[in-house]
Amino acid sequence: MDRIAALRQIETALTDLESGEADLEECERRVRATVRTFATEFDGELxxxxxxxxxxxxxxxxxxxxxxxxxxxxxxxxxxxxxxx
Structure with missing residues (x-):
């Protein structure tokens, strides 16, 4: 997952929280999962x-x-x- 895709997923999770389509726990879970995926599938020299x-x-x-x-x-x-x- 690249940085742009990760940021888009985090933005979607925050948008869903703001609109009431997700609660804080769900938003946190989605953000955490995105960051973990980004870190473990890092596309670069690291x-x-x-x-x-x-x-x-x-x-x-x-x-x-x-x-x-x-x-x-x-x-x-x-x-x-x-x-x-």
Missing amino acids: AAYRSETGTVVLADSERAARERVRELTGADAPTVERLDG
Whole structure:
């Protein structure tokens, strides 16, 4: 999924919330699903990596992913696993 498609799906979810066709819980579920799909099916040089804490980051290598997780969570030596969409 590319960025434009993800933004369109999020916009549709927000529009449905505003019009009353969806409640907040449904809107949140749809936005979360869109972002997860975008991250795990990222179309570019980056890939999604998940750490043992559950943190998911986009990075161009396992090493870069570990560094991003370290910066975000403060973990000393995080392990990461590449997610293949």
